[in-house]
Amino acid sequence: MGKRSLTVKKLLAELTEILREAGLPDPKLEIPKSPEHGEASCTSAFELAKKLRKSPMEVAQDLASKAKSLLEKRKGLVKSIEVVEPGFINFRVDWPSYAVRIIEDVLNSAEAYGASDMGKGRRILVEHTSVNPNKALHVGHARNVCLGSALARLYEFAGFDVIVANYIDDSGSQMADIILGIKHLGYSKEPPEGMRFDEYCGDRIYVGVNRLLEQKPELSEKKRLLIKEIEDRSSESFRLSREVALMVLKEQLKTCWRLGASYDIMNRESDVVAFGLWEEVFSRLKQKNACYLATSGPKAGCWMLDLSGHKKLSKEGDEVLVKSDGTTTYVARDIAYAAWKLGIVEKDFKYKLFGKNPDQSDILITDVDGDVDFKVGRVDATIAVVDVRQRRPQEIVRYALGLLGADPSRYVHFAYEVVSLSAKEAERMGLKVSDAEFVHMKGREGIYVKVDSVIDSIKEKVISETAQRHPDWNPKKVEQVAESVAVGALVYALVKGDADKIIIFDREEALKIEGDTGPYLQYSYARACRILEKAQTKQVKVVRRENLEKQEIDLLREVSLFPLVVEESVKLMLLKKLANYAYGLASAFNNFYESCPVLTEDEETMNFRLNLVKAYLITMGNCLRVLGVPIVQEM
RNA sequence: GGGCCCGUGGCGCAGAAUGGACAGCGCACCGGCCUUCUAAGUCGGGGGUCGCGGGUUCGAAUCCCGCCGGGCCCGCCA
Numbered sequence: 001m002g003k004r005s006l007t008v009k010k011l012l013a014e015l016t017e018i019l020r021e022a023g024l025p026d027p028k029l030e031i032p033k034s035p036e037h038g039e040a041s042c043t044s045a046f047e048l049a050k051k052l053r054k055s056p057m058e059v060a061q062d063l064a065s066k067a068k069s070l071l072e073k074r075k076g077l078v079k080s081i082e083v084v085e086p087g088f089i090n091f092r093v094d095w096p097s098y099a100v101r102i103i104e105d106v107l108n109s110a111e112a113y114g115a116s117d118m119g120k121g122r123r124i125l126v127e128h129t130s131v132n133p134n135k136a137l138h139v140g141h142a143r144n145v146c147l148g149s150a151l152a153r154l155y156e157f158a159g160f161d162v163i164v165a166n167y168i169d170d171s172g173s174q175m176a177d178i179i180l181g182i183k184h185l186g187y188s189k190e191p192p193e194g195m196r197f198d199e200y201c202g203d204r205i206y207v208g209v210n211r212l213l214e215q216k217p218e219l220s221e222k223k224r225l226l227i228k229e230i231e232d233r234s235s236e237s238f239r240l241s242r243e244v245a246l247m248v249l250k251e252q253l254k255t256c257w258r259l260g261a262s263y264d265i266m267n268r269e270s271d272v273v274a275f276g277l278w279e280e281v282f283s284r285l286k287q288k289n290a291c292y293l294a295t296s297g298p299k300a301g302c303w304m305l306d307l308s309g310h311k312k313l314s315k316e317g318d319e320v321l322v323k324s325d326g327t328t329t330y331v332a333r334d335i336a337y338a339a340w341k342l343g344i345v346e347k348d349f350k351y352k353l354f355g356k357n358p359d360q361s362d363i364l365i366t367d368v369d370g371d372v373d374f375k376v377g378r379v380d381a382t383i384a385v386v387d388v389r390q391r392r393p394q395e396i397v398r399y400a401l402g403l404l405g406a407d408p409s410r411y412v413h414f415a416y417e418v419v420s421l422s423a424k425e426a427e428r429m430g431l432k433v434s435d436a437e438f439v440h441m442k443g444r445e446g447i448y449v450k451v452d453s454v455i456d457s458i459k460e461k462v463i464s465e466t467a468q469r470h471p472d473w474n475p476k477k478v479e480q481v482a483e484s485v486a487v488g489a490l491v492y493a494l495v496k497g498d499a500d501k502i503i504i505f506d507r508e509e510a511l512k513i514e515g516d517t518g519p520y521l522q523y524s525y526a527r528a529c530r531i532l533e534k535a536q537t538k539q540v541k542v543v544r545r546e547n548l549e550k551q552e553i554d555l556l557r558e559v560s561l562f563p564l565v566v567e568e569s570v571k572l573m574l575l576k577k578l579a580n581y582a583y584g585l586a587s588a589f590n591n592f593y594e595s596c597p598v599l600t601e602d603e604e605t606m607n608f609r610l611n612l613v614k615a616y617l618i619t620m621g622n623c624l625r626v627l628g629v630p631i632v633q634e635m
Numbered sequence: 636g637g638g639c640c641c642g643u644g645g646c647g648c649a650g651a652a653u654g655g656a657c658a659g660c661g662c663a664c665c666g667g668c669c670u671u672c673u674a675a676g677u678c679g680g681g682g683g684u685c686g687c688g689g690g691u692u693c694g695a696a697u698c699c700c701g702c703c704g705g706g707c708c709c710g711c712c713a
Contacts, residue, residue, distance in 0.1 A: 028653080036656095043655065046693080056693080086693080088656065132713080172713045269713090302711055315637055316709050323711040330713045391639065392708055417640075418707085437705085465675075485675085497648070500640060502706070509647080513675060515661040516648080523675050531672050572652055580649060583660080594668095594677050613672095635675075 007098075007105045008560050014076045015040055015091055022066035024048075031564070035557060038082075038090035039098075045087040056087025064089050077101070095553055096544050099612075102560045103542050106615040114562040114622050118570060119160030125341055125376065126152040128385035129256055129263075130167040132174045133245035135202025137255045138448035139505050140387070140419040140441055146494040146628060147416055148385035149261035150575050153626045158570045163376060166266045167337070168365075170245040172330070174206070176226045177213075177444075179241050181205040184222060185212065189244075198251035199450070201244065202443065210444040231327065233274065242270075253355075253363075255451050259491060260628040262357035264364065265374070267349060269333060271366040276347045278328055278336040281404070282321070284345075290403035291321055300324070305331075310399050319396055331393050335400040341382040344406050348375070381410045388415045388500075414573060416499040421449065422506035438504045451490075454510055459486035461511050462519075466635065484630035485519050491628045492518030496579035516583055518629045524586040524593075525620050528613050529633045531598050535610055545608040551592040552612060558588040559619045566626075575627070582623045589616050 012029060019027035019042060028044045045060035052059060060083045067089070068081050079094040106113045128148020131141050149164070156162045169175075178201055181187040187208070191200030213219050229237040249266070256263075272278060282303075285291045291305050301324030307313040321332040339345050350370030354363045364374055386394060394413035402408040418440065421429075426439040431447065433439060441448040462482040470478070493510065497503065513519040548556075562581070569577040598609040624631050 030653085030655095032656080033650085033659085034656080041656090046655070049693080084656070086656075090656095169713065174713070299711070312638060313709095320711050325711075327711090329711075333713095387707095388640070389707060393713095415640090420706095440706090462675090469673075469675085498641090501648090502641075504647090509662090512662075515675095517661085517675085519675055520661095523673080527673060527676080534672060568652085574652090576649085580660095583649095587660090590676060593672075597672065599672050634673080 007101050008564055010101075011077050011093065011098075012040065014074075014078060015042070018067050018070050018074070018078070019044070019063070021070050022063050024063065031561065032090070035554060037084070037088065038092045039557070040091045042089040042091070043087075045089060049087065057083065057085065060087045060089050095548050095556075096546050099548060099552070099556050100542050100544050102556050103611050103615045106559060106618050107542070107611065110618055111622060113618050114566045115157050115159065116563065116567055116570075117159040118567060119155060119158045121161075122159075122380045123161040123163070123378070124155055125163045125165055125379045125382040126155065126385070127165040127167055127341075127382065128152070129252075129261065130169065130386070131252055132169050132443075133248040133252070134174050134178045134206055135248070135443055136196065136198040137252055137451045138419075138441055138443070139451055139454055140448070142255075142259060142451045142454075142490065143416060143419050143494045143503065144385055144387065145256050145259050145261050146491050147414070147499060147575060149256075149259070150495055150578075150626060150628050151383065151385065151414065151573070153628065154566070154570060154575065154578065157566060157622075157626050163265065163379070164261075164263050165341075166263045168245065168249060168266050168268045170241060170268050171227075171230055171270045173223075173227060174443075175241050175245065176223050176230060177209045178205050178244055179230065179237055180219070180223050180226055181209040182240065182244070183226075183237070185209060196251045198248045198255075201248055203446065206444055207446040228327070231270075231273075233270075238270075250355075257358050258452070258455065258487060260487070260630070262359060262361065262363075264361070265351065265376070266354060266363065266365045267337065268366045269337075271349060271368070272333045272337045272340075273328065274368055275349050275366070277340050277345055278333060280345050280347050281336040281339050282332075284404055285321075285400070288403055288405070290400065305335075305396065305400060306403075307396070307399065310395075313392070313396060313399065316392075331396055334393065334397050338382070338384075338397045338401055338411055339404060339406070341376070341379065342401065342406050342410055343376070343378040344401075344404060379410075381412060383412045383414050385414045385416070388417055391415055412573075414499075417502040419494075419503045419505050421447070422504045422509075424508070425449065425506045428507070438502075449505060449507070454507065455483075455486050455490055457507060458489050458511055458513075459483055462486050462489075462513065465513075481632055481635050484632045485513065485522060485635055488518030488522050488629040488632075489513055490518070491630075492521065492579065495575045495627055496583070498576055499574075519635070521582050521586045521620070521624060521629055522632050522635060524589045525617065525624070526632055526635045527593055528589060528617050528620075531613050532610065532617070534599055535606075537607070537610065540607040540610060542611050543604065543608060545605065549596055551588075551595050552609075555588040555592045555612065555616060558585045559615050562619050562623065578623065579627060582620070582627060582629075585616075585620055585623065589620070592616075 024044055027042055029040055029042055032041045045056045048059045049056040064081050064083045077093050078091050080092045082090050129145050152162050152164050182189055187205045191197050229235050230241050291303055294300050294302050294304050302320045303322035304318040305321050307318050320329050322328055349366040351364035351372045351374045352367040352370045354365035398408045398411045401411050420438040420440050422438055423433045426433050459482045462485045466478045466482055565581040
């Protein structure tokens with residue numbers, strides 16, 4: 001890793017200093033949206049005007065003239081100051097020297113360009129994916145995986161020590177459905193030839209069993225008994241459910257890896273109780289008087305979490321933790337698990353090796369006979385990537401942590417909206433839609449679109465496109481590039497939008513690879529690679545260039561902003577900031593590419609531009625890596 | 636009934652943390668640009684009462700209140 005990048009921050013620091021000296025204790029600085037307003041702008045004149053009973057223009061002019069005289073003495077990055085109606089103070093830099101600073105900064109920092117140390121010394125646990133181990137991933141799960149893994153990489157890039165966890169809900173109803181199918185309804189444990197086990201479980205057994213449950217209500221009793229039986233760790237059903245869960249998980253991970261995710265630990269829900277986490281948390285809750293045994297009413301015999309102190313949750317009544325039959329609810333186990341994540345319980349999991357990520361790092365899984373020495377230890381915060389429908393239970397967990405004496409702000413629910421199917425897409429699946437615009441996916445009814453099928457569809461299109469463009473490529477190369485481009489298209493589509501907005505999935509739309517898409521970013525990167533590839537010279541010194549073209553400046557500007565965007569994205573937990581930035585960066589490069597030839601220019605210009613292209617590649621590369629859009633050298 | 640989220644050109648979105656400089660972009664549509672580093676690109680054109688109504692402010696897509704439309708959550712399920 002190279003040095004940390006400083007250029008933009010230096011500029012902002014310099015301006016703050018100048019303005020302070022000019023008499024502004026706390027100057028309001030912003031980066032103008034449009035380059036024509038300079039590289040930085042101060043809006044303090046507006047708020048000051050009121051106090052001073054002058055017009056914003058007068059105040060601005062006053063400040064600007066003071067700043068100007070200070071400027072002349074300093075010889076810093078700032079070159080000129082101008083006041084613009086109705087009261088902006090705009091600052092311009094000396095671009096030829098600023099450009100050198102930016103490029104040198106990027107080239108020296110290399111893969112660390114944009115990284116920060118804001119998370120230095122802090123450890124966080126990011127939990128994502130957490131798909132029930134009874135089915136293959138659908139596009140809604142893909143949104144979780146992409147957001148979660150990008151978030152983890154973003155935090156890592158920002159200097160945090162990140163642990164990635166995947167919560168495996170291997171007990172309860174959805175697991176019982178599969179066991180019911182295999183043990184009592186004649187479903188084989190082996191999938192049909194050519195079918196993945198996760199798809200077999202989800203598409204055939206889960207859907208099939210639920211159809212039967214609707215038709216034959218007497219089966220429900222059998223299922224109820226199974227759920228209890230699975231909780232008995234010495235039972236045959238428990239053994240079978242573990243086996244099935246592991247087999248499904250193994251297949252699910254292939255999809256996750258395809259999307260660029262990786263994991264450190266996988267925690268099994270069944271182990272939350274087995275390792276005594278719940279027991280400990282339960283007694284602590286009792287100690288703190290946070291829960292009570294209901295003795296009358298409809299919840300008689302249940303242990304309830306007292307929500308009366310919560311402003312909003314209290315309106316909906318207390319929450320059941322232990323059912324009258326003595327078993328725990330999902331929320332209860334989640335509270336115990338969350339307490340473990342924050343390191344406020346004595347009890348701990350044991351782990352054994354489950355497998356390896358594509359980068360060969362270990363994936364551990366909880367196991368009572370675990371033999372791997374692994375401790376999460378104290379984490380400063382934990383982020384649970386879970387869709388919005390679980391806002392209430394997540395808030396209950398958070399509140400319960402507070403009752404246990406932890407700081408609830410350490411528990412973060414990263415909520416995102418669901419992915420639904422467009423009416424067209426639903427019709428393609430043979431569903432009657434009536435006049436609805438979209439249809440929510442439903443696992444047990446078989447209403448969903450699987451991730452791999454989507455990537456494969458895009459890939460198929462990209463393969464024919466690529467083969468046409470590169471008749472000289474062998475099929476293997478075409479296939480590899482197409483895989484990256486297809487994944488890039490899907491990943492970008494899932495992280496670029498507002499997480500609070502529902503995504504209406506339509507296969508036709510997903511196939512688009514023009515405009516504001518992942519391939520647009522990849523393409524601009526590949527074009528830049530080609531320039532460097534064709535250039536014979538290798539390392540050239542960065543030399544000042546006097547008359548910069550507008551497109552060069554625009555590209556430099558974008559490149560220079562990357563570190564700020566990263567920090568902003570971290571602070572606000574907004575991946576779309578980073579994604580939108582990537583688009584603007586690619587766009588700036590494409591404009592540069594269009595009007596600023598590199599290889600055909602005189603040596604001086606060529607060398608400058610080659611370095612600029614290098615700086616672009618580093619910036620875009622770092623950005624794409626965090627987002628999870630695969631990098632391709634050619635396409 | 637209570638709580639949360641969304642509503643910006645025909646369609647899909649950005650802009651909303653810290654109110655500010657003409658509301659940007661993509662798709663679709665129309666018209667240009669490949670003997671020059673990959674046209675998955677680029678340039679130009681038409682198209683918007685920022686859901687509606689109030690309020691705060693020198694200034695509101697952005698903040699506050701009310702309403703309308705759409706979605707989600709409120710189980711001894713997970």
